[in-house]
Amino acid sequence: MKIVSFALNGKKVSCEVQDRELLLHALRERFSIKSVKEGCGIGECGTCTVLIDNEPHYSCLTLASKVDGHDVKTVEYLGDAGLLHPLQKAFIEAGAVQCGYCTPGMLLSAYSLLMKNENPSDSEIREAISGNLCRCTGYIQIVEAIRDAAGLCKCKP
């Protein structure tokens, strides 16, 4: 067991984790953050994506102990029902959501992209979400949403 302290969605947290505990499981079980999903457990599908220091990471391949001292963001960071992030708004408006299982991870990959690149091209957008599989949408409305949000977005840390 090891104590880890990190910023989770802007708040300082600390908890005891097992040596081999995955960040995915720590977030879901210790912090009840259920928006982080386990789609494959081997770092292929991206439904477990979280931002670590604003870079997308597969939390199913990340040991919880490794985020000690770092900044971790999940989709809960982006906004809430009263104050949606422009990306969330654009996802709703563009029809970028179907079953919704990939959506949190998709939003985080998009957020990370817009933080680095305020005006990405379609191919840059496609590349940025290429680690997030979606079986429902064919990605097109997701790309549209990210493009629509790009101008309106302040994705600064």
Place this chain on the structure above:
Amino acid sequence: MYIGNEMNRIDALDKVLGRPVYAEDLSAKGALFGCIFRSTRPHAFIRRIDTRAAMASPGIVKVLSCHDIPGENLFGIIKKDQPYLAQDRVRCIGEPVLIVLGETEEAARKALQLIEVEYEDAEVVSDPFLSEDSTALIHDKGNLLSRRKVIKGDIEKGFKEADVIVEHTYSTSWLDHAFMETESGVGYPDSKGRIVVISSTQNIHYKQKEISRLLAVPEEKIKVVQATTGGGFGGKLDVTVEGFIALSVHHTRRPVVMRFTREESFLSNTKRHPLYIEYKTGARKDGIITAVKVGITGDTGPFASYGETVCLRAALHATGPYEVPNVHVDSRMFYTNNPVSGAMRGFGIPQLAFAHESQMDEVALMLKMDPFDIRMMNALKKGSLTATSQVLQNSVGIIETLRKVEPYWRKRSKKEDRAGFGLGCMYYGIGNTGVSNPANACLNITGDGKIALHTGACEIGQGSDTTLVQILQETLGLKIEDIVLVRGDTDTSKDAGSSSASRQTYISGGAVFDAALKMRQYLDEKGFYKGRPIREIYASEADKKLLEHNGFFDPPTTPVDPETSKGSPYATYAFATHMTEVEVEPETGCCTVKRVYAAHDVGRAINLKNVRGQIYGGIAMGVGFALMEEFVPGKSESFDNYYMPTSMDMPDVEVFVVEDREPTGPFGAKGVGEPALIPQAASIVNAIKDATGVRPFELPCHIERLKMLLEKAKG
């Protein structure tokens, strides 16, 4: 006012906030975790099972076998031939043998490793062509599950009239649904002594019935609730975790959680049926098709699942959206010891579209005709007779979909040699085949002045919740704030049938429309449309039963007569044309899909944004089917060796919606879920031929296969 627009999905807000509760997000205090011990043999008799070490393992509560089943061990949507837990023998790799229940997931999975089973291997049937005559019987009555013929006119005469004949064989492979959320669910005993199962599913009422048979208890003793569901595509129609969970709750009287790993999902979930299609087409010099003869051989694995449906649907749709006077289709579905195949978006028709669309292009080539013109010339229209001699009277939009892409087809030009263009057309019967498949819906006025819609229709990501609410809004003229949706619970809804066969907009939509008409009349009589508030109507109604209005719709169909092949198996059909541009790199065999023009006759688009979403998603799945997706038994385990399209593989898409209204549909609507996928692979294959001169006859035409074809063509 409320339909035909771009209304946002009613579940989108929750989903962008990461708030929906999928089955795996449910936790119950003191819940056990259940996992499945599965067969490692394709066909073997079980001689001995030793669970002692597993039972002694820390945290293990129970191990259940087929002997612990109080009711029927066999389930299945049509033919009940699939055991929940193997009895005496296993008939495929991955077949469930035991349920292990532990205090934690870790404990349960560890104990799996300690179970010993002694098998005596039996003869394995791994090829549907050898299945019929094999002495190894997978079921007592033989290895042929189903055989359906469609015969129209005089096939010999039809080929005599033909000036050209084209004959080829096509084959397709197993595909996985690869929904992003694996099969999962939770169960518990409730205070009324019932067993409640909450799961990721496409059909709550069917699962309630199966669990009641499994446990030999009345249906009222079982409640099934749909959790938010992370995709289905047909793979959550069969009983997945629900039976195991219910049986475990029955024996432990404790809450039980189950969730398949991705590897388990790949191993155990049903697959798209691999079909072998022998296709012979005859045509006159002027391009008119005179005869089509098709032999279809399918592999359903050891259990029926939706094998009979696929066998029949493939046969009925074998000629494609064309009027063919002389037809002979012989479709057979065999049991094997291969993976279980079941329902997957399109029920065999994407496979057939690959064949009939390839044939159309080959006929056009022999006749030196434009592939567009030959389709236009033979396309179904009002008054046409289908292969089952059903007269199409309404909503036959295939020609209109062709016209939508025509300008792009006519002005296509190859910027590079490696570019190619292809067409794919399809038609698809909406709803189940030639059987009653009704939906119910119920509306009632609530004390706080709202209209509650109760439906058993399962929202699996396709958008049925939003569509049904829009139909209700349009009929009653009500704002969204005045409506409450109560969905996916066998306690609060009557059967709406499965979310499958592209049927919910048309059939559940029809039921909602029916209920809404009755509600509108009631509200009108009570003065609502003259300004009297609903709340007041509620308060003034002494008999609260009058506040409830039930809706029902069952599409008018007649079964196909096995002798005469005549019938009207579907009340309505959807039609589509896709035109696809590809680029093929000759050095590597890498095919990139650049652009798709997709025109769909949906009858009426209730929600344009959702219709586009379905079409884009269908195209993605079609790209996978054509170019990369192949489940190889024993090899494909997860997303690292089962390739499906990413954002980088998606073409640009232009969608055209044709609205040839269906008189029996709500506001003229039909369906689009499966049609979106069906013509896509076919149009890619035709584009590959246009780009390279080489025609793939086997799907997927992945990079190695295409490179091989290109090399062979060089001689």
